[in-house]
Structure formats: structure tokens, C-alpha cells
Amino acid sequence: MSSFPVLLVEDKDSLRGMLRHALEAQGHVVVEARDEPEAIQHLRQSRPAVVLTDLKLPTGDGFGVLRAAKELDPELQVVVMTAYASIQDAVTAMKEGAMDFLAKPVDPDHLVLMVERAIAQRRILSEYILLKEELAERRGAPRIIGEDPQLRHVLRQLHRAAGTDATVLLEGESGTGKELFARALHAFSQRADGPFVAINCAAIPEGLLETELFGHEKGAFTGAVGRKPGRFEMAHRGTLFLDEVGDMPLGLQAKILRALEEKQFERVGSASSLYVDARVVAATNRNLKARVAECQFREDLYFRLSVFPIAIPPLRDRAVDVPILARHFIERFCRDLNKQALLLSPAALDELRAYGWPGNVRELQNCIERAVILSDGDTIHRRHLNLSLPPAEPGRLDGEQGHAAKATPADGNPFAQIDLSGTMTEAVRRVTTVVERLKLEEALRNARGNKALAAAALQVSYKALLRKQREHGIGDT
Numbered sequence: 196m197s198s199f200p201v202l203l204v205e206d207k208d209s210l211r212g213m214l215r216h217a218l219e220a221q222g223h224v225v226v227e228a229r230d231e232p233e234a235i236q237h238l239r240q241s242r243p244a245v246v247l248t249d250l251k252l253p254t255g256d257g258f259g260v261l262r263a264a265k266e267l268d269p270e271l272q273v274v275v276m277t278a279y280a281s282i283q284d285a286v287t288a289m290k291e292g293a294m295d296f297l298a299k300p301v302d303p304d305h306l307v308l309m310v311e312r313a314i315a316q317r318r319i320l321s322e323y324i325l326l327k328e329e330l331a332e333r334r335g336a337p338r339i340i341g342e343d344p345q346l347r348h349v350l351r352q353l354h355r356a357a358g359t360d361a362t363v364l365l366e367g368e369s370g371t372g373k374e375l376f377a378r379a380l381h382a383f384s385q386r387a388d389g390p391f392v393a394i395n396c397a398a399i400p401e402g403l404l405e406t407e408l409f410g411h412e413k414g415a416f417t418g419a420v421g422r423k424p425g426r427f428e429m430a431h432r433g434t435l436f437l438d439e440v441g442d443m444p445l446g447l448q449a450k451i452l453r454a455l456e457e458k459q460f461e462r463v464g465s466a467s468s469l470y471v472d473a474r475v476v477a478a479t480n481r482n483l484k485a486r487v488a489e490c491q492f493r494e495d496l497y498f499r500l501s502v503f504p505i506a507i508p509p510l511r512d513r514a515v516d517v518p519i520l521a522r523h524f525i526e527r528f529c530r531d532l533n534k535q536a537l538l539l540s541p542a543a544l545d546e547l548r549a550y551g552w553p554g555n556v557r558e559l560q561n562c563i564e565r566a567v568i569l570s571d572g573d574t575i576h577r578r579h580l581n582l583s584l585p586p587a588e589p590g591r592l593d594g595e596q597g598h599a600a601k602a603t604p605a606d607g608n609p610f611a612q613i614d615l616s617g618t619m620t621e622a623v624r625r626v627t628t629v630v631e632r633l634k635l636e637e638a639l640r641n642a643r644g645n646k647a648l649a650a651a652a653l654q655v656s657y658k659a660l661l662r663k664q665r666e667h668g669i670g671d672t
């Protein structure tokens with residue numbers, strides 16, 4: 196018995212009626228379709244657990260149904276029926292992902308058995324994923340929060356990738372969780388007991404990146420006093436995470452490509468090759484394809500990296516997850532800060548939902564951390580969220596209307612309406628946070644997104660700028 200229905204796709208009324216009867220007699224709920232378009236409609240609406248489809252249909256065919264089912268949910272079990280007992284068609288269908296086939300005339304008992312096996316298989320598969328997640332969590336894997344169907348799809352892809360040694364490319368805006376997913380991928384994989392080694396290609400100056408990646412021998416260059424292993428070596432039998440790979444200088448890209456293809460490389464200043472067995476996971480918040488078109492990224496390396504591409508959708512496209520993540524972070528920060536559990540006021544929740552989250556989950560996390568620190572009662576209100584300004588109206592000191600902090604230079608005192616509640620530290624922190632963010636945004640805007648220029652204008656180091664950008668959840672412009 197299953198809470199999800201069985202989708203039965205068969206154009207012949209008498210046969211469909213007979214099969215339906217046999218399944219219902221065993222307690223299954225059956226949804227019927229006569230052709231491919233009807234089947235596709237039911238796939239979306241009824242979310243069946245198993246699909247049983249004739250290969251020959253008046254409109255479309257069983258292969259179309261199979262493809263649509265697998266596209267919607269790769270774990271959906273599909274059994275095909277074929278009137279001609281044509282092994283060739285059945286084999287083709289199984290190659291395309293069908294679980295099994297039934298030759299007509301269909302024996303109802305055989306059919307019921309197969310449907311039950313398919314349901315059991317599906318259950319085992321989802322239990323397996325849950326168990327693996329639980330096991331990985333116990334081994335210290337990060338917890339990925341979210342119920343949005345898009346996120347669940349990404350998780351399924353992640354599990355599938357974890358079972359292979361293929362290079363994975365994680366693409367997503369800043370703060371969507373690329374590093375979190377890379378760590379989870381490692382923890383779910385066979386290499387979980389090996390090292391996870393990360394390197395941020397954007398944060399390391401070009402001249403140092405090569406020795407960071409490949410290491411160097413003693414005396415390889417002035418200042419190379421000892422031999423130093425690179426990240427590639429350190430990741431032996433583990434996972435190497437190439438973060439912000441889109442920022443990798445062109446010259447190094449060729450060396451990375453060779454290390455990936457031949458699994459060997461040389462330390463700087465050494466003639467002998469080293470062999471490494473590292474699974475590479477790369478991440479980028481840029482459109483790598485566009486970088487290829489601009490000749491900023493080697494096409495061959497792009498193909499090599501994107502064997503298994505996984506796109507992480509931005510938070511604004513995962514509406515379901517905003518309240519879930521917000522509650523998760525509230526709980527976490529209350530625990531970390533030793534505060535009593537806080538509630539979220541309905542107006543605050545509305546505001547979280549309405550906001551666009553350009554800095555994605557990291558911005559939401561920072562926003563909640565700030566709110567937990569600022570709130571003095573048992574509830575987080577809108578004023579505690581201090582949400583960033585809508586992009587169309589830069590320059591205001593508050594976020595939305597309804598905030599307590601509102602600077603109006605016209606009334607003589609520009610700070611007259613700033614929210615002064617809480618302790619001195621809290622009030623000062625509230626203002627400096629907003630000013631810092633505005634300043635960063637302005638500098639990045641003026642520098643047209645060039646971080647080195649923005650850092651120079653702000654007179655902070657490149658690294659400090661990256662850190663601040665991260666803290667404020669400001670993505671690349």
C-alpha cells in the first residue's frame with residue numbers, strides 16, 4: 196500500500212479497467228491516462244509513486260512518458276508494457292531508465308508484484324538517502340536546511356554526484372551555499388574519511404596561487420626557504436575545493452587542466468611529477484560560459500570541470516525556504532548566544548518573505564544573527580531586521596518604511612530618527628553596520644565591481660573587502 200498513486204497509462208479501455216481493478220484490489224490508488232499528454236499532466240498533478248505505461252499510445256508514446264517521469268523525478272520507477280513482446284523496445288526503455296517491463300498479455304498478478312517491488316525500491320532509495328545524510332551528519336557533515344523542491348532536487352543531484360568521482364561544478368550566486376554543498380558532497384562521498392581541502396582562487400594574489408596549489412621546492416624562488424606541499428597534494432585521497440574558479444588566471448588554468456587530466460603535476464622548482472588522487476569540486480558565482488565567451492576562461496577546462504554541473508538556485512527563487520531557514524538560524528543563534536527562544540512577529544516574517552536577498556542565505560543568516568542580538572524581548576520585530584534598502588533607493592539609513600531608524604537631514608539633526616533602543620554597543624553597532632554596508636556598496640558601484648579598486652578606495656586590504664562583502668551578504672556586481 197502506498198499513499199502515492201500508481202499512474203496507469205494505457206489506451207485500451209478494457210485492459211486499463213482490468214489492470215486498475217487488480218491494483219485497487221490490493222489497496223493501491225490508481226490514476227489513469229490514455230496518452231502521453233494526459234500522462235504528463237497527471238505526473239505533475241498526482242505525483243505518482245510508480246508509472247506503468249504502454250509503449251505504444253495514440254498520441255506520443257511510452258518513451259515520452261518515461262522521459263517526462265525521469266525529468267520530474269529521477270527516482271520515479273517506471274514499468275513499461277509492450278504489446279509485441281518486442282524485447283528490442285523493452286531494452287531501449289530500460290536503457291533510458293525504466294525499471295522493468297511487462298509483456299502483453301499482462302498477467303495481473305505479475306503486474307501487482309512488480310508495482311509493489313517498485314514502491315519498495317523507491318522507499319528503500321529515499322530511506323537510503325536519509326540514512327546517508329544522518330550518517331554524514333554524525334561524521335560532521337554540514338546540515339543543509341530547506342524544503343523547496345528546487346533545493347531538494349539539488350540535494351538529489353549532490354547525492355548522485357557523491358557516488359561518483361566525477362568533477363563537480365557548483366554554480367550559484369554569492370551566499371547560496373556553494374561551499375556548504377561542496378563540504379556536504381565530500382562528506383557523502385567515499386572520500387569522507389580523507390581530507391577536504393579548500394582554496395579560494397579569488398582571494399590569493401595571482402603570483403602566489405600557483406605555489407599554493409602545487410607547492411614548491413626549497414629554493415624555487417627567493418624566499419622559498421623550505422619545501423612546501425600544495426593544496427593538490429594535501430587533498431590526496433580526499434576532495435579539493437577550487438572556490439571562485441572563475442577568477443583563476445588564464446596561465447594557471449592550463450596547469451590545472453593538466454593536473455585534472457593526468458592526475459599529476461610538478462611542484463614549483465621541481466622537475467619530477469607527483470601523482471595525486473583528488474576529486475575536484477569547483478565553485479563559481481560567475482557565469483563561466485560567459486567567461487569562456489569573453490576568452491577569460493579556457494573552454495577545455497570549462498568542459499573538464501563541468502562534468503557534473505549543479506546549479507544552486509538563488510534564495511529569492513526558493514520562497515518556501517526563507518521562513519524555514521530564518522527559524523533555523525534563530526534557533527541556532529539563540530542557542531549560541533544563550534538567549535531564550537525567540538519568536539518571529541508576523542510583520543517581520545512578511546518582511547523577510549518580501550525581501551529580495553541579493554546576498555542569499557548568508558545575508559539572511561547575518562540578518563537573523565543581528566536581529567537575535569538586537570532583540571530585547573521574546574520576539575523579533577521588523578525593526579530588529581534592519582533589512583538592506585531596496586536597490587532602487589540607495590542612500591537611506593533604514594530599510595523599509597516602518598523602521599524606527601530614519602535619517603532626515605532636512606530636520607536639522609540627521610540622526611534624529613535613528614533607533615536608539617538597547618545598549619550603547621547595540622545602538623552604535625546598528626548604525627555602523629548600515630554605514631559600512633552603504634560604503635561598501637558605493638565603493639563597489641564606483642569601481643564597477645572591480646574589487647581591487649574598491650579595496651584601494653576604501654583603504655582596506657583586498658581580503659578585508661572580501662570578508663566585509665561576505666559579512667554583509669553583498670554579491671559581486
Ligand SMILES: Nc1ncnc2c1ncn2[C@@H]1O[C@H](COP(=O)(O)OP(=O)(O)OP(=O)(O)O)[C@@H](O)[C@H]1O
Nearest residue numbers: 339340341368369370371372373374375480556557
Ligand atoms: N541550505 C542551507 N542550510 C543551512 N545553511 C546554509 C544553507 N545555505 C547556505 N547556508 C549558510 O550560508 C552561509 C553561506 O554559504 P556558503 O559560504 O556555502 O555560500 P557560497 O555560495 O560559497 O558563497 P560565496 O559565493 O560568497 O562564497 C554559510 O554560513 C552556510 O552555512
Ligand SMILES: [Mg+2]
Nearest residue numbers: 373374438478
Ligand atoms: Mg563560497
